Amino acid sequence: MKWFEIALVVLTLGSGLVWLLDKLFLAKRRAARASLLDSEPVIIEYSRAFFPVLAVVLILRSFIAEPYKIPSSSMMPNLLIGDFILVNKFAYGLRLPITNTKFVPVGEPKRGDVVVFKPPHAPDENWIKRVVGLPGDRIGFHGDTLYINGEPMKYEVKGEYVGKGRGAEMTGATLLSEALPGRTHTVLELIGRSNAAGQGDWVVPAGQYFVMGDNRDNSEDSRFWTQTHFLPEQNLRGKAFLIWLNCEGWFCKGSFDPSRIGTGIQ
Known part of the structure; x- marks a missing residue:
């Protein structure tokens, strides 16, 4: 929520x-003319009390870790609707709040990383997908198979998926393991119901990435973006690494899964 980020920066x-100003000038003036009438203004009292708290929250949220909530099923089976996750904000470089401008380079996304980003066609929103294509890669998706640089990825059927809560609609989908180079993770596919609009071949430009959801038949990802199929590096917000809560409704009414607390994101 960009408005929250702006409000936090402005208040801090x-x-x-x-x-x-009070420390350097105003406090000395009050001390020089001290009297019963010269009490400390409320705005100074509140600023002194809240500034340290706001500064700590801003630093943690901007440069260490930021919480997000998963709103859709596009990353099932690994991330469920209602998962609250933490995102590592320094994994891909330190960035200024609001503008997201990188000022300290640290690292770059690796294939298989789950990343939070601002999609190029919806810059005020935060989305989450998995990086499957790095700069220079040739990516293809045909049938139910992902190809990287001409090589088809290997799949292993793990069984039939059973969804929970708002993700119950995916019950019956095939649960597969997908072996990316150096990283194996699970995906969901409705075998035999591939979307023709998601088929194609793409070459990833320098400084950009190709991202896909793990729920292959229910993800608006790089395959479907019309203006550009790629995620610019400057749109990255961070690397998702931990689920700290699962709760679908307000105040955890309706659905709460304690087994997901503390689960690492693979």
Whole structure:
């Protein structure tokens, strides 16, 4: 939510500025003319109290880890609707809040990473997908098979998937393991019901990535983006690494799965 990020930055800077001005100038003036009438203004009292808290939250959220909630089924079976996740904000470089401008390069996404990003056609939203194509890769998707640089990925049937809660609609889908180079993870497919619009071949440009959802027949990912099929590096928000809660409704009414607490994201 960009409005929250903007509000957090504005409140932090505003309260910090008021606190600094009071520390350097205003407190000395009050002390020089001290009297019963010269009580500390409320805005200074609140700024001094809230600035440290706001600053810590801003630093943690911008440079360490940020929470997100999974709103859709596009990353099932690995991420479920209602999962609350933590995103590593320094894995791909430190970025300024609001503008997302990288100012300290740290690392780059690896194939198989689950990433949070701002899609090029919806820059005010945060989406989550898996990186399958790196800069320079030739990506193909035909039938139910992903191809990387001309090589088909290997699949192993794990059984029939049984969905939970709002993801129950995927019950009956085939649960598969997909062996990306250096990384194996699970995907869902409705075998024999491939979407023709998601078929094709793409070459990933420099500085961009090709991303897909693990729920292959229910994911609006790079295969379907019309203006560009690729995710620019500057749109990355971070790497998803941990599920810390699963709760579909407000105040966890309706669905709560304690077994997912503390689950790492593969």
